[in-house]
Amino acid sequence: MVFNCTNTKKNRSKLIDFTPKNASIIIKTPNLESLKNSINNNDFLQKISKTDSYKNLENTLGNLTYLKPTSDILICLSKDLKDSLQYSIITKFNSQLFKTDSLPNYIEETLLYKNKTIKKSTLNNNTFYSTIIDSIFFASSSKDHVNAIFNNTAIDPELEKIYNTTNTNKTLSVIVKPDNTFLESFFIEDSLSFKTFSNYIAADVSINQDNILFNGITKAIDSSESLINIFKNTIPQENQTYNITPSNSDGFMSFTFNNYKTFETNLAKFNKKDSIAKTTLFNDIIEVGIIYQGKNNAIVLNSIDVIATKDALLSEQNRIDSYRGVNIFSFGLPLLFSNTFTPLVSFNTANKYCILDNFFVFAGSTAMLQNIIANYQNKTTLNEKVYFQDIKNHLSDASSLMHVVNPASLKTILNKNIKENSSYKLDSYNVSALQFIYETNFAHVNGVIKKSKTRASLNSVSEELNIKLDTDILTDPQFVKNHITKQKEMVVQDINNNLYLISNKGKILWKKQIQGPILGTIEQIDIYKNGRLQLVFATPNRVYVIDRNGNNVAPFPIKFNDKITQPLSVFDYDKNKNYRLLITQGKNLLMYNVRAQIINGFTFKSANNTILHQPKHYRIGSKDYITFKTQSKLYILDRTGKTRITPKTSSSYSNQPIFLYNNNFTTTTLNGDLIAIDSKGNASIKSLSLLEKHYLETTSKTLVVLNENKLSIKNKTIELDYGDYSAPSLFYINDKIYVAITDMQAHKIYLYDSQAKLLPNFPVYGNSSIILDNIDKDRTLEFVTKGESNSIILYQIN
Known part of the structure; x- marks a missing residue:
């Protein structure tokens, strides 16, 4: 029903x-x-x-x-x-x-x-x-x-x-x-409740594996009932409290304004006060910060005229201590800040202060001031930390109100809203931030909850993402290009034949069920010749073309009654995006264009037996070659399907593809030989003593062979531990050769250079072949592999 x-x-x-x-x-x-x-x-x-x-x-x-x-x-x-x-x-x-x-x-x-x-x-x-x-x-x-x-x-x-x-x-x-x-409150201060803070908040939320990002607005009706409106008619200033906040603090809150008198008037209206405290201390202040440290707080005033602010403190210059060359003075108005800035400030024991450049710091504890002085002088403040710089990338430099907390304070805020006293393991969330940027009659909202990553040491291999799906994975994950960002994303299929597109931040962009398991790897084409890429691949009875939003591109998928037996071959002979899609069905080949029309000019109809591997296309000079083989015959055709080269040899061939190596068409035989065919059909045979189960992979000048537990790269052979190895994968990136194999039995991935030397910190954990590439805008390489039965892992080589 x-x-x-x-x-x-x-x-x-x-x-x-x-x-x-x-x-x-x-x-x-x-x-x-x-x-x-x-x-x-x-x-x-x-x-x-x-x-x-x-x-x-x-x-x-x-x-x-x-x-x-x-x-x-x-x-x-x-x-x-x-x-x-x-x-x-x-x-x-x-x-x-x-x-x-x-x-x-x-x-x-x-x-x-x-x-x-x-x-x-x-x-x-x-x-x-x-x-x-x-x-x-x-x-x-x-x-x-x-x-x-x-x-x-x-x-x-x-x-x-x-x-x-x-x-x-x-x-x-x-x-x-x-x-x-x-929601009760976003803040450490109990005096700041959501109920009195604003009316509506709307935020777009990006949820990735290691972070949650918020961007939106908050709007309160134009009245004095909502705290956010105290910033009305003020211009947000650059928050600088983090320059003086010790990295071992619980966090800080900073609020800014370009004109203290306007801010003061707005705040008095909110607090329904007729009179305003008579003091000149705040006249040249553009930022007030509160540093939280356990039960101790400190107030920070950021002055744009240090001399004028010092003059406002002329009656408060009784020196009571000195620390690291910085004088500490008594302060006789400890209630001034809570009386002036309530409900933003509830701290009322500020009875001493010190001056650090343009910052005037007030606290109720000498130890608190000493900690701030030491961290400021030692350059161990929050702003010096990599993890804080990392979240700053998601925030605006200037904001009306900024709130930054450590893991303990984040836990306190969570429990305040969830109304439970739970123990979360949030130690890796070194800082989280929320900021409001007032503009006319609303405020922009930005928020970051981000897991901090330790800086990777040179040559280390770090696990960047571990993405779990609902069901077990069917295919090896691979990279595809995002034509918008020019970066790489990941595709993988699960056992229910759902195809996933996953961003390089770990976000599942879409999930689409298709008919049957994907054969081989997914290719990309630009079907409309406009720079937008589509995914193209075959399953046993269909050929799909899917756009980056997960939608089928008409007239695909096309359905076949007879079974497709090899991965789809995609040819672009002249690099002009006139694609040809070659479908293998047993011993037959069918050539289609991207309008799903059969190419009648391709005349090849049938091989002498079942085709053993995916047909490949090579170009030498101005000539095209389509290659494939059966167990007893090797085919080298032109683009119309006619025989271009007839090999002057016959053999029983392995199931390994035909490669173009040293300008010869190269493959292996069941007898364990390497056979090379030149452009005239002449054959050269070299005995490699290969066992029946072996793998061959080449570039134009590099030959890689895996024979049981012996891996040969160029002319160097290394002996591996006995295991169940995947076919070697060969990558040519930034003028370097990389060769990867995976021991499926021991769950280990090995990565070698062209001299058969294992790269530092390998092997690493994995359960499939890998795809190696630079997937983002940094200079490091990444690779993707299958992790547990329902997860994929993205590694970075640092």
């Missing part, structure tokens, strides 16, 4: 038009499958997945797995009067969206009343209600929410505006509504 029922009502065009009024959080994703895989592969989310709140959410939304949306989907979260989590799902209806025929333990009931049709469904002990209205599928754990959707009430215009700012290309977008019942 396919879920299908229709209700008529005045049309509502956008998904946001159907959101429940009491929804606190709205999640939008263009690809539910990609979102699920991103969450499963994200290190941070997996660390918090042990909490009761996370498990409850995961269990509540468990039935989402059975939905197959073809466009955006909204997930709305709310709480009922009993504080129980409720969800609603909104997406465009399609006939394949919710197929219930094969679902075990599925119970369905149709509720009809007052011209409404509602389905009550029970699946895996979870009950939900659903309907279709204006071509929109709406499902919810709350029947009241489904009932309410029939009332075509006006949508909040502010919600619609902020929804329109979200990006359709990100893993997900999140909208947090006013008076939400889930």
Whole structure:
């Protein structure tokens, strides 16, 4: 059965038009499958997945797995009067969206009343209600929410505006509504609650394996009720508190303004104060920072006129100590900062201070000041750390409000919102950051939660990504080119014949089910000759061309009744993108163009027996050669399929391909010989004493042979431990030769240079052949391999 029922009502065009009024959080994703895989592969989310709140959410939304949306989907979260989590799902209806025929333990009931049709469904002990209205599928754990959707009430215009700012290309977008019942605060300071901070927040979220990035906006109505509006009519300044924050601190918060008087007036309105503290100390300040260290805090004033700020402290120059040549003075107004900057500052014991260049630092502890002085002088502040510089790349230099925390503070903030006292293992998240950049009547929001990586030592091999799929992997992973970024991405197929495209950051871009296992490697073509690349490959009964969004390119796939027995050969004879697709079926060859039309000018019809390997194309001078062989005959054809060279020899051939080596067509025989055919058909034979199971690989000048446990590269042979070895892979990158083999039995990958010398720090763990390449903008090489049965690993050679 396919879920299908229709209700008529005045049309509502956008998904946001159907959101429940009491929804606190709205999640939008263009690809539910990609979102699920991103969450499963994200290190941070997996660390918090042990909490009761996370498990409850995961269990509540468990039935989402059975939905197959073809466009955006909204997930709305709310709480009922009993504080129980409720969800609603909104997406465009399609006939394949919710197929219930094969679902075990599925119970369905149709509720009809007052011209409404509602389905009550029970699946895996979870009950939900659903309907279709204006071509929109709406499902919810709350029947009241489904009932309410029939009332075509006006949508909040502010919600619609902020929804329109979200990006359709990100893993997900999140909208947090006013008076939400889930988030309490983003900050260490208990005085800073989300309820009083702003109204709406909308953020696009990128979830990769080792980081979560947020970019969006927050908007509060133009009033003094929301803290974010204290930055109205101010210009964000460059945050510099990190230049003085010790790297061993718990974090810092910095807020900036170009005009203190404007900021002061806004803050007084927010705090509903008529009077403003009479002091000149802040007149030349453009930034106030709070450094957190356990129970101790320090206030940092960043001055643009050090002399004027010193003059404002003339009455506070009682020197009480000195440390490393820096004077420490007493300060008689410890309540000044909390009184002036509440709720941003609650610290009220600042009774001493020191001056470090343009920074005036106030604290309640001499030890705190000494720690700041020592780190500043030793250049061991936060800004000097590689991990902080790494997250700065995702942030703006100038912001109205910036909050940076260490792992302990991040855990505190998490527990404040999740309302659990969980112990997360977040030690590798050295710093996380959140910033707000005020502009006119809204603020930009940026956030980074990123796993810090230790700097790789020279020649080390580091594991960059370990990407887990839902099911076991069928094919060896490989790289393909992203024509937009010019970088490389990964493709792999699982045992359910799902093909995945995965970014080099570990994000699953799409998942597409195809008919049958892919034969050989996937090629790329530019079918429209416009610089955009498509994936092209064969399965046993189809030839596919798929664009980078995972869509079939018409008129492909083309279906074949007879079985395709070798990987698809793709030829571009003159490098002009007039591609030819050569299909092997047993002993027959069929040549097609990219319009899926057979090429009648290719006259070869049938070999004398089954073709043993994928046909290859070579060009020598101006002549084209198509090569393949059967067990008893070697074929060298021209591009029309006519015999170009007739070898003056016959033999029983191995299943290894024919290579162009030293301008000779080279392969091996079952007798263990290396045979080379020149352009006139003359044959030279060299005995290599190869066993029946051997592998051959060449470039134009490099010959590689694996014979049981003996690996020969050029004229050098090395003896390996006995094992079950993959075919050698040969890579020519930056004028260097690399040869890779994998011991499938010992799960070890070996990488050699052209002199048969093992590269440093090899072997490494792996369970398939590798593909080696430079996949990003740095100068290091990466390679991809199969890890566990359901994972792929991306390594980097440093």
